[in-house]
Amino acid sequence: xxxxxxxxxxxxxxxxxxxxxxxxxxxxxxxxxxxxxxxxxxxxxxxxxxxxxxxxxxxxxxxxxxxxxxxxxxxxxxxxxxxxxxxxxxxxxxxxxxxxxxxxxxxxxxxxxxxxx
Amino acid sequence: xxxxxxxxxxxxxxxxxxxxxxxxxxxxxxxxxxxxxxxxxxxxxxxxxxxxxxxxxxxxxxxxxxxxxxxxxxxxxxxxxxxxxxxxxxxxxxxxxxxxxxxxxxxxxxxxxxxxx
DNA sequence: ATGGCTGTATTATGGCACTGATGCACCTCG
DNA sequence: CGAGGTGCATCAGTGCCATAATACAGCCAT
Numbered sequence: 001x002x003x004x005x006x007x008x009x010x011x012x013x014x015x016x017x018x019x020x021x022x023x024x025x026x027x028x029x030x031x032x033x034x035x036x037x038x039x040x041x042x043x044x045x046x047x048x049x050x051x052x053x054x055x056x057x058x059x060x061x062x063x064x065x066x067x068x069x070x071x072x073x074x075x076x077x078x079x080x081x082x083x084x085x086x087x088x089x090x091x092x093x094x095x096x097x098x099x100x101x102x103x104x105x106x107x108x109x110x111x112x113x114x115x116x117x
Numbered sequence: 118x119x120x121x122x123x124x125x126x127x128x129x130x131x132x133x134x135x136x137x138x139x140x141x142x143x144x145x146x147x148x149x150x151x152x153x154x155x156x157x158x159x160x161x162x163x164x165x166x167x168x169x170x171x172x173x174x175x176x177x178x179x180x181x182x183x184x185x186x187x188x189x190x191x192x193x194x195x196x197x198x199x200x201x202x203x204x205x206x207x208x209x210x211x212x213x214x215x216x217x218x219x220x221x222x223x224x225x226x227x228x229x230x231x232x233x234x
Numbered sequence: 235a236t237g238g239c240t241g242t243a244t245t246a247t248g249g250c251a252c253t254g255a256t257g258c259a260c261c262t263c264g
Numbered sequence: 265c266g267a268g269g270t271g272c273a274t275c276a277g278t279g280c281c282a283t284a285a286t287a288c289a290g291c292c293a294t
Binding site (some may be wrong): 154155156166167170173178182185186187188190 | 238239241242
């Protein structure tokens, strides 16, 4: 069962979005650096340029990335920390409660699993 | 940002499926009891009968629910525990690793959040 | 037997998200 | 200026989701 939770069946542009967000937070794309071009990342990931563009889109809207038309997209100063803070808020308020109750229902305790990995 | 994680934008039949699964595990639909009829649940949830049927479908396939045609659908004996076990496995192997690394990236520790709620 | 309740099959339709192909506007560098 | 790199807009195609309207098949109490 369970053709359920967001795994591989998740939209490509969202997977890319998460992947990029992680890269920014981890510093793989340092502040001030230029992100891979739409076409380059598309080729590397085997995706369509538009799909990549759609993933990038959300970062521009949030002002985490600056677009220099005809040049490229650059990571804004302070983007990593802002992004981390925002994602943390979102996680705590929207994801964690559901996960928590779900674990409770399944008879699992976060404290126990904290050790693994 | 984040029109992301599976919340309200999730397909209706999957939300129903989760809701029913939770009810079975929690014993709201005890073993041997009859589930709400397709039409009844549809009316109550403001959904289409076929959508409810689609949600029920998966439980039959897994043998968690027994259909008595013309009568109704009944929760099979041992369904709650089987369902819990199955979901727990799925959660631990497919969801938790991602959640764990995600929390690590955001600087969160499961042990700390275990207390809340 | 009949009415009323079950689940199920069929077909059609509208909407929406995702993906894709092409071409255009813009910038930089030689 | 021209070549090659950017991002971006437009149009089209595809598939899933949800709904709807019927109709059918089975069971049961009256």
